Structures are given as structure tokens and as C-alpha cells.
Amino acid sequence: MKSVMKRPVFWAIVGVVLLGALVLFLRPSASLAPNSEAAAQPAAVDPSILIESAPQAVSMVAQEAPAQEQPETSAPVVADTPSSDNCIACHTNQAVLEQLAEEPEEVVSELAAGEG
Amino acid sequence: MEAWKKVFVEEDFLDDVHAEPGCIACHGGQSGVMDKVQAHEGLLPKASANPQQSCGTCHVGIVEQARDSNHRMQLGYQEVLEHRGADFTMPETVKAYTTHCTKCHADCGDCHVSRPSALDGGLIAGHQVKRVASVFVTCGGCHSARVSDEYKGVHEGIPADVHWEKAGMPCTQCHTMDEYHEGTHGTRYDDAPSPDCVDCHADDVTVGGDNLQHTIHTSTVQCQVCHAAGEYKSCSNCHTGRDDSGIPYTTTDPSEMTFKIGANPLKSDDRPWDYVLVRHVPTNSDLFDFYGDNLLPEFDNLPTWKYTTPHNMQRITPQNASCNSCHGQTDLFLTENDVVAEELEANRDVIVPRVPPTRPEQRQ
Numbered sequence: 001m002k003s004v005m006k007r008p009v010f011w012a013i014v015g016v017v018l019l020g021a022l023v024l025f026l027r028p029s030a031s032l033a034p035n036s037e038a039a040a041q042p043a044a045v046d047p048s049i050l051i052e053s054a055p056q057a058v059s060m061v062a063q064e065a066p067a068q069e070q071p072e073t074s075a076p077v078v079a080d081t082p083s084s085d086n087c088i089a090c091h092t093n094q095a096v097l098e099q100l101a102e103e104p105e106e107v108v109s110e111l112a113a114g115e116g
Numbered sequence: 117m118e119a120w121k122k123v124f125v126e127e128d129f130l131d132d133v134h135a136e137p138g139c140i141a142c143h144g145g146q147s148g149v150m151d152k153v154q155a156h157e158g159l160l161p162k163a164s165a166n167p168q169q170s171c172g173t174c175h176v177g178i179v180e181q182a183r184d185s186n187h188r189m190q191l192g193y194q195e196v197l198e199h200r201g202a203d204f205t206m207p208e209t210v211k212a213y214t215t216h217c218t219k220c221h222a223d224c225g226d227c228h229v230s231r232p233s234a235l236d237g238g239l240i241a242g243h244q245v246k247r248v249a250s251v252f253v254t255c256g257g258c259h260s261a262r263v264s265d266e267y268k269g270v271h272e273g274i275p276a277d278v279h280w281e282k283a284g285m286p287c288t289q290c291h292t293m294d295e296y297h298e299g300t301h302g303t304r305y306d307d308a309p310s311p312d313c314v315d316c317h318a319d320d321v322t323v324g325g326d327n328l329q330h331t332i333h334t335s336t337v338q339c340q341v342c343h344a345a346g347e348y349k350s351c352s353n354c355h356t357g358r359d360d361s362g363i364p365y366t367t368t369d370p371s372e373m374t375f376k377i378g379a380n381p382l383k384s385d386d387r388p389w390d391y392v393l394v395r396h397v398p399t400n401s402d403l404f405d406f407y408g409d410n411l412l413p414e415f416d417n418l419p420t421w422k423y424t425t426p427h428n429m430q431r432i433t434p435q436n437a438s439c440n441s442c443h444g445q446t447d448l449f450l451t452e453n454d455v456v457a458e459e460l461e462a463n464r465d466v467i468v469p470r471v472p473p474t475r476p477e478q479r480q
Contacts, residue, residue, distance in 0.1 A: 081137060081138045081140050081141040082138075082140055082147035082148070083138070083140075083147050083148065084138040084139035084140050084141075084147065085147075085148075086146075086147060086148060086149060086150055086155055087139040087140065087143075087145060087155065088125070088130065088139065089150070090150075090152075090155075091123060091124065091125040091139075092124075092125050092126075092127050092130070094120065094124060097120035097123060097124055098118075098120045100120075100152055101118075101119040101120040101122070101123055102119055103119040107363055108363070108365075109358075109359040109361070109363040109364065109365035110359065111357070111359045111365040111367065112365040112366060112367065113365075113367040113368070114351075114354075114366070114367050114368030114369060114370065114371075114398075115261060115351065115368060115370075115371055
């Protein structure tokens, strides 16, 4: 046994084994980190689950309450509404309106009579 | 009003909070195009026709309150027609009603932004959103013949209402915001009088007070019987139909100025009087006959001479000048002679059975 321990090859093998053991020891702890991240991943996915469930919540409200009872703020309207510059350009211009505005044709039956 | 003025937007309006959403948010239409036809594609001229999507996005509560208001829903019309037997599950009735009876319907913008369609519409003041509607343009635009004209003294020989003539009181001084927006009752006479004369004149109208006539008559005679300054408008004989081209039409006989004291058809603790003023309304049993047979099968359930509250009040009037200015004056009272034969049954409850007799001279 002493003769074996004196052989450099033995110590080389021991070194390799110890190094392997160290690597094996360290690998699990290194692999935990990704696992933690992996565990966090579902948490990061959770919002998507919420996003999926959110429309259901909205649709339930819509089903339970008539659409007209859902108060809406004007903010989204402002944000989503396209520019009205063209409307304003004409409807604040008297000269343009005098040229373009037309009285809608009123159709009145010849049989109509009285004040009602 | 000229056509251009009806759609002219004052630049001041652009600084108003109501302009912040932008025209298209409420009215639809197309952005970025200057051609009139293209720009107006998808246009909703009366934005408040869909109030929850326009006014109601900010004014949530009041739009919700006004959703069933009489001005918007005309529940009073439907109620009296139902009393006369109208069945609104019948397509013929619905067709007749929606074709001829809904022109007075008013959404938010009809009072606060535009002139009534009865005056051919158009913006009141360059799209200014008026918190309080214009008294004569808006209120008077619809309530013209039977209220505004009386109140202003338009009818020849009959003075204006003292509340206008001397005090300059606008409609809104007596009629509250809730009256315009609430729809809790079917017709304006279903609940207690509102406004009630005694809301302001309680001190003058006391039994045992300074005014002997009030002591004698307050519990038996509606205020207007003594204080209406003269005749007011009655209408009659309304018919509906469509001509050969399919255009709907309405016909009525020429209106008449009448003053008639009838028996109170709405007697209650709130309206205890024996005598009230009545006026003839433009209805008759064959009103909807163009659309179907016998669509008002219980027409006689309601009178055609109806309880009314003329808006031509004065303190001194021809009928309250003396006892016998009213007592014994058969012409002032609704008798069988005033009612056409086919309406006698409907008016049985309002025809005065016996005109109060002349008082002895010494009692005057």
C-alpha cells in the first residue's frame, strides 16, 4: 500500500477524483441558480395569465351591466381620437360655411295641415 | 337661421372643456380630409343621441338620471295612449307612434347645445354648451303654443303672465332641474303640483287670512280658475297617415282660444279642488286608424278636455272681478253643449253638472 502511495500516478488519480468531487459539489449549487430563475420564470409568466383572465373580468362586467352604465373617462377618448383639425378648419370659417353649408331638404307632405 | 350659422363653431368654444375630446370623439366623421363629403362620412350630427358615449363619458350621474326623463322618453305620451287602450306590443301602434309622436323627443344637446328641431335646429351660440337652456329659444321652442305664447302675452287682448311681465322670471325660476331631468312620473300631473303656487304664495293663500275669497275658494277651486288672465289655446281633431308617396303627415283643425272651467278629473289630496281649468287636446279615437283598426280601443278612458295649467296668471282677471263674474256665467264652464257628441262619454267626468248659481248682489 505504501508503495502504491509513493507512486505519482496514485496522487494524480486522487487529485483527479478530488477535483471531480469538487466539480460535482459545485455543480449542484451552480445549477440551483438557473433553477431559481426557472422558478421565477413562471412568476414572470403570471402576468400573461392575468392578462388572459382580465378580459374575462371585463366581459363579465359587460354582461352584468348594460353598456351605458359603464362610466368611462374622457381621457382614453382624447388619447384615441384622431385629429379634428379638418373639422375645425371649416366649421370656424364663416366664408367657407357660407359657401358649403346647405339646408337639409325637408320633405313635407301636401296633406299635412294644422299646427301640430 | 341661415344654414351656415346653424353649423358655425365660435372659436371661443375651442378653449372650452367640451372641445377637449375633439369633434370626432363625439360626432364621428373622418380625420385628415378636407372634402366635405368624405369628411362627413360616419358623421353623427346629434352626438347626444347616444348620450352615454358623448355627454355621459364625463357627466355620468346626470346622464343616467336623464335617461328616462320625460323630455327624452316622452313617457307621458305613452302613458295616456296606454290609458286609451294603445298596445305597444302591436307593430301597428309602434309604427304610428314612432312616426308621428316622437318629434318632441329631446336629448342633452337639444336643450344645452342646439335649438329645438321645431325651430329647424342649429347651434344656439356657436356650439357653446349652455348650462341653463335658453328660456324662449329652447323651452319656448317646444312649449310654444300652450305655454310660451301665453307667458309672453302673444295672444291678442290677453296680458302676459305677471311672473314674466312684472318679475321677468324665466322658466327655471319655478321649474327645477330635477323636473327637466327626472323621469319618475308618467305625466306632469301625476304627482303633487310642482311647482305649486303656494310654494311662494303660502302667506297669501291661507284659510281665515286677509283675503276672504281665498278662504272661500282655496280648497274648492284651482288657483288658475280665478287667476288665468283669459283664453288659452285648445287644439282638436288630430289625424295621422302617409300620402301616396309614403310621406307621413299629420292634420289638425285650426286651434281655438278657449277658457273653460271643468270638474276636476285628477281629484286627490294634492289636487282637492272641485273646479279646474281644462283645455281640449288634439286627440280623437281614430287618431291612428291609418295604421290599423281600433288601435285606441279604450279611448273614452280619458277626457279630451284635459286638466291644464295656463301660464297667463294675473292677480285681477275678468272672472274674479266680482262673485257674479264667475258665478252663473255658463259660458265659462264646460257643459255638455261644449262637447261634441262622439266625445261625451270620454268627458263625462269633466263636464260641470251644474254651473254655480249667481250670488245675491249683497253677498258680492
